[in-house]
Amino acid sequence: MEILELKAEKRTAKGSKAIRKLRSAGQIPAVLYGHKQDNVMLCLQEHAFTHVLHTGARMVRLTVDNKKESALIKEVQYDNIADRVIHIDFSRIDLDEKVRLRVPIELVGESIGVKEGGMLTHVMKDMEIECLPTAIPEKIKVNISELGMGKVIHVKEIPAMKGIQYLSDAESVIASIHQIVEEKAVSEEEILAEPEIITKKPKEGEEAAESVEKT
Numbered sequence: 001m002e003i004l005e006l007k008a009e010k011r012t013a014k015g016s017k018a019i020r021k022l023r024s025a026g027q028i029p030a031v032l033y034g035h036k037q038d039n040v041m042l043c044l045q046e047h048a049f050t051h052v053l054h055t056g057a058r059m060v061r062l063t064v065d066n067k068k069e070s071a072l073i074k075e076v077q078y079d080n081i082a083d084r085v086i087h088i089d090f091s092r093i094d095l096d097e098k099v100r101l102r103v104p105i106e107l108v109g110e111s112i113g114v115k116e117g118g119m120l121t122h123v124m125k126d127m128e129i130e131c132l133p134t135a136i137p138e139k140i141k142v143n144i145s146e147l148g149m150g151k152v153i154h155v156k157e158i159p160a161m162k163g164i165q166y167l168s169d170a171e172s173v174i175a176s177i178h179q180i181v182e183e184k185a186v187s188e189e190e191i192l193a194e195p196e197i198i199t200k201k202p203k204e205g206e207e208a209a210e211s212v213e214k215t
Contacts, residue, residue, distance in 0.1 A: 003070070003134075004052050006060045008032075008044040028085055032062065032071060034092035040064065042090075049085065056138040058101065062090060070095055070133065093133050100167065102126045103137055105174060109145035113177030118149045121176050127155065127168040135163040144175055152176040 008030065013022070019029055022043055030042040042064065052060060053076070062069050075089040093099055104126045114120050127140060140158065147153055156170035 003059055003061050004055065004057050005063065006044060006048060006052055007063045008042040010064060011041045011043045014041075023084075023086065028088060030088040030090060032064070032069070032090045032092065035094070037092065044088075046085065049088065053085070058103070058136050058138075059093070059133050060090075072099060072101065072133065074101075095133050097132075098130050099133055099136070100128060100130045101136065102128050104139045106139045106141050107144050107175055108141050109143050111144045111147035111177055113147055113149040113151065116149050117180060118177040119180050120144070120147075121178060122174075123176060124155070124168070124172055124174045127166060127172075127174075129164050130167055131164045137161065137164065142174055147175065147177055149177055149179060 011022070011029065013019075022029055023046075026046050027043045028046050028049055030044060031039055032042055033039040042062075053073075058073055060071055060073065062071050070093050071090040072093050073088065074091040076085055077087040078084065079086045091099075105122075105124060107120075107122055111118075111120060129137075129140075140161075142153065142158055144153060152173045153175050154170065155166060155168050155172045155174060158166065158174070
């Protein structure tokens with residue numbers, strides 16, 4: 001995986017007011033941590049990080065105060081309303097040490113079951129792996145072409161990738177094909193044809209007799 005360059009600056013401003021000011025200036029607050037070093041609060045240009053994010057890169061080379069550090073994009077927080085990145089967590093890494101992370105799963109191909117009229121359910125959207133930083137895949141591609149009606153595909157059925165260890169439960173279901181069950185429509189005539197249930201009203205004297213029996 002290509003390592004992209006990204007410039008960042010240390011920030012000292014704290015609090016919601018200072019963060020709002022940063023974001024209004026087109027910057028994103030971030031934090032760099034890990035490798036038994038102190039956490040460093042950062043800020044970086046929104047457009048620069050958005051470009052990196054769109055490439056699918058998970059690893060960057062951060063330049064902070066003319067010092068370069070390899071880091072993993074560990075977590076990205078979004079503003080769901082504005083659809084903007086509002087915070088980033090970077091984790092320091094050593095290129096010679098394996099890392100654990102989750103990568104997205106992409107289903108490829110058209111399954112036999114779907115061609116037969118079944119419905120595809122993508123159950124697991126990402127999975128945990130372990131590998132060297134330089135071997136991090138953009139995504140795990142899972143071929144579902146042979147997935148038939150009523151069948152499922154598990155983690156254990158994914159072909160091995162060189163240098164990558166799958167850590168997610170081997171029995172976990174990635175995708176399945178279900179037969180579409182159509183609910184039978186009830187016509188107005190059928191509804192009207194249903195027998196009406198009538199409660200019999202007791203005759204005079206029956207109600208009084210029933211009351212006496214209960215006492």
